[in-house]
Amino acid sequence: MSDAYVVGDPDGLSPLLTSLRDAIARELHAQLAMRAEQIELADVPEVAYQITLRIDETLTQHRPDRGRYPAQSPE
Numbered sequence: 001m002s003d004a005y006v007v008g009d010p011d012g013l014s015p016l017l018t019s020l021r022d023a024i025a026r027e028l029h030a031q032l033a034m035r036a037e038q039i040e041l042a043d044v045p046e047v048a049y050q051i052t053l054r055i056d057e058t059l060t061q062h063r064p065d066r067g068r069y070p071a072q073s074p075e
Contacts, residue, residue, distance in 0.1 A: 016062050023054040 013021065031039060031047045039047055 016059075019058050019062060020055060023058045024051055027051045027054045 011018070027050055028047075031043075031050060035043065
């Protein structure tokens, strides 16, 4: 059982997953509004990029000490 169910979150998502879901939904809503409620196949990479930016912002808000790009370990 996840912690989300223990604390009574009805959708069963952790606070981080809830924030990510909301950020993705907001960006999709914005993209659909900008594109007359239709995302063309050719626009999918740009939409995915914008959603990725929202996810990065959300993760940074939840983990302020998280660097934008983790250090690469030498091989």
